[in-house]
Structures are given as C-alpha cells and as structure tokens.
Amino acid sequence: MKAIVVGCGRVGSAVAKKLTKAGWDVTAIDENEEALARLGENWSGGFVVGHGMDVDVLREAGIEEADAVVVATNGDNTNIVVGQVAQKRFGIECTVVRILDPARAELYATLGLRTVSPTSTAIEVLSEAVKSCVVKPARVAAS
Amino acid sequence: MFILIAGGGKVGSNLARTLRRMNHEVTIIEQRGVRVTQLEEEFEHAAIVGDATEIFVLERAGVARPPDLVVAVTGDDEDNMVICQMARERFGVEKVIARVNDPRNQPHFDLLGVSPTVSATQTIMALIEHEVPEHELIHLLELRKENLEIVEVQIDKDSPSAGKRVSGLKLPVGSRLISVMRGGHAEIPDAETQLEVGDQVLAILEPGKEDELRRVLLKK
Numbered sequence: 001m002k003a004i005v006v007g008c009g010r011v012g013s014a015v016a017k018k019l020t021k022a023g024w025d026v027t028a029i030d031e032n033e034e035a036l037a038r039l040g041e042n043w044s045g046g047f048v049v050g051h052g053m054d055v056d057v058l059r060e061a062g063i064e065e066a067d068a069v070v071v072a073t074n075g076d077n078t079n080i081v082v083g084q085v086a087q088k089r090f091g092i093e094c095t096v097v098r099i100l101d102p103a104r105a106e107l108y109a110t111l112g113l114r115t116v117s118p119t120s121t122a123i124e125v126l127s128e129a130v131k132s133c134v135v136k137p138a139r140v141a142a143s
Numbered sequence: 144m145f146i147l148i149a150g151g152g153k154v155g156s157n158l159a160r161t162l163r164r165m166n167h168e169v170t171i172i173e174q175r176g177v178r179v180t181q182l183e184e185e186f187e188h189a190a191i192v193g194d195a196t197e198i199f200v201l202e203r204a205g206v207a208r209p210p211d212l213v214v215a216v217t218g219d220d221e222d223n224m225v226i227c228q229m230a231r232e233r234f235g236v237e238k239v240i241a242r243v244n245d246p247r248n249q250p251h252f253d254l255l256g257v258s259p260t261v262s263a264t265q266t267i268m269a270l271i272e273h274e275v276p277e278h279e280l281i282h283l284l285e286l287r288k289e290n291l292e293i294v295e296v297q298i299d300k301d302s303p304s305a306g307k308r309v310s311g312l313k314l315p316v317g318s319r320l321i322s323v324m325r326g327g328h329a330e331i332p333d334a335e336t337q338l339e340v341g342d343q344v345l346a347i348l349e350p351g352k353e354d355e356l357r358r359v360l361l362k363k
Contacts, residue, residue: 077221103198
C-alpha cells in the first residue's frame with residue numbers, strides 16, 4: 001500500500017511516520033529540503049523536494065501508483081487544489097485534505113472532498129472540556 | 144451589473160476603476176493593509192478588507208446576492224481557483240473570470256472547471272509565437288470550453304503534405320483543415336483540395352494533437 005503525504009511539517013511528518021509504522025510505503029513531499037529532518041534519521045520512505053501544485057513532483061513521488069494521498073501543507077487553498085488534483089486527475093479515492101478553516105472544510109466536504117479540520121476538532125474538544133469541568137455553584141451565582 | 148473583484152493589486156484596482164466609470168456596481172476585496180488604505184481612499188465603502196477565500200469575507204462583500212460576475216485576480220493561483228469555485232458552487236454565481244499567474248497551473252484551473260481564465264504570460268507567448276516564424280505552428284484561438292483550438296501552418300517545400308490531396312493526408316483523429324489561403328484567397332478545403340507550397344492552412348483540433356498534426360503537415 002502506497003501513500004503520499006504532501007506537506008511535511010509538524011502534521012505531515014507525523015502522519016508519514018505513523019503510516020509507515022502501520023505498514024504503508026510512504027513518500028513525503030515538501031518545498032523545503034530541511035523538512036526531511038522531521039522524519040527522523042531512520043526514515044526509510046521516499047522524500048521529494050518540490051511543490052504539491054507541480055504535477056511532475058507528484059508523479060516523481062509516485063502518485064500514479066498511490067493508494068492514498070494526505071494533503072497537509074500550511075496553505076488551506078493549496079491543500080484544496082492539490083487534493084482535487086489527486087482525486088480528480090489521478091483518480092485517488094482515498095484523498096484526505098487538511099483545511100484549517102472550518103467553513104471551507106465544510107463546504108468542500110459537501111463538494112465530495114474528504115476534509116479534516118483540526119480547528120473544528122479543537123473547538124469541539126475545548127468546549128467539551130469546559131462543559132465537563134465541575135464548577136462550584138457559589139461561583140456560578142456570583143458571576 | 145454588480146461585479147465582485149477579489150484582489151486589489153494593479154489588475155484589480157484598474158478593473159474596478161474602469162468598471163465604475165462604466166457605471167457598474169463594483170466591490171473590491173483586498174487583504175494587504177497598505178494597499179487597502181489606498182483602495183479605501185478611492186473606492187470608499189466599496190473596498191472590503193480581508194482574505195477573499197474566507198466565506199464570511201465574501202459574504203460581507205455581497206457574494207450572496209449574488210454578483211453577476213466574480214473576478215479573481217489575486218497574485219495567488221490557488222486563491223483564485225478557490226474563490227471562483229466557492230462563488231459558483233456555494234453562492235450560485237454564474238460567471239467567473241480568473242487570473243492565472245503561473246501558466247503551469249492552467250491545467251488545474253481547467254480541472255476545477257474555473258473558466259474563462261486570463262494569463263498575461265500566455266497571451267504574450269501567443270503574440271510572440273505569431274511574430275516569430277520559427278514557431279511553425281501558430282496558435283490563433285483557444286476555445287477552452289469546447290476543448291478545441293485553431294492553429295495556422297504554412298506549407299513549405301520540405302513539407303510532406305505539399306502536393307498531396309487532403310484525402311491522402313493521415314490527419315490525426317480530432318483534427319480538421321478549415322481553410323487554405325493561397326495567393327490572397329481563402330478557400331474551404333474538401334477531400335480533393337491539393338495542398339501546395341506557400342499555402343497558409345488553418346486547422347481546428349483538440350489540444351494535444353499539435354505534434355501529430357505537425358508531423359503530417361510539416362514534419363521536422
């Protein structure tokens with residue numbers, strides 16, 4: 001099983017390592033050569049320096065044989081476009097796209113893109129965490 | 144018309160000014176602070192501050208009315224694609240025009256159905272190709288929606304097609320000769336038309352068939 005991770009920052013590199021551990025053959029793509037360091041010294045997967053918008057870079061990373069693509073660069077709109085290129089041009093059904101903006105994440109989900117919004121998750125988790133706090137009744141009354 | 148312009152750089156602000164002079168209603172969105180101050184001076188409330196790829200910014204600019212036309216002319220291709228896609232898919236805007244900054248991104252615009260597009264580089268290249276005779280296959284017109292283009296070639300003495308009838312040419316599937324200009328007269332060729340040295344031939348074809356067509360008509 002081959003996966004491509006576009007954007008090898010904090011999130012992308014961690015996903016790449018996690019998938020490798022789970023038995024995937026992973027190639028990461030990042031504009032910045034130094035991002036390779038995030039994958040650790042023992043990185044056995046592939047790494048391509050380049051921009052995810054560049055189809056030649058995607059091909060070099062092996063997108064034509066890929067079973068899954070994770071798009072997690074630091075630009076929401078770049079992710080939206082690269083995700084659609086992977087899905088529509090290269091026909092990769094399992095394309096997962098990180099979109100920080102919850103509104104765009106929701107909209108593109110309705111357009112058929114598998115989107116993940118860490119911001120929505122944070123909002124959910126933070127509100128739940130507060131709701132689960134035990135607040136003394138006196139303080140509630142005082143405020 | 145109500146026209147929404149995303150991107151208040153040179154292109155966006157000049158468009159806004161021109162359209163206002165033609166009495167169109169224009170709203171222009173710009174993100175960069177310095178630029179916004181200038182735009183506000185000129186366009187007042189019609190200048191909106193913010194990231195035009197944020198849905199609430201688009202809404203503040205009136206995208207939900209919806210505009211008759213959305214023009215995305217920021218310096219970022221991904222932004223232009225997303226703005227047009229959202230305007231169409233989410234807000235039912237019928238007409239969009241997008242600027243292509245890097246011509247290598249053109250296929251992405253096409254893939255996402257963002258059309259028509261305008262690329263300064265592409266336009267200038269087409270003019271150069273028209274001027275420079277070395278480029279033996281001249282692009283005259285691109286019908287992007289129809290996925291067709293019209294090109295012009297000149298038959299010279301080394302061309303394998305010189306002296307042949309159209310019916311004897313192995314023209315690529317998805318291409319057709321539409322006119323032959325000889326001695327100042329254009330004629331619509333049929334199967335019996337014989338090509339001669341010096342003929343200027345117009346052909347219509349699907350993009351990507353240029354090389355095949357070049358081989359049949361010109362070789363080299």
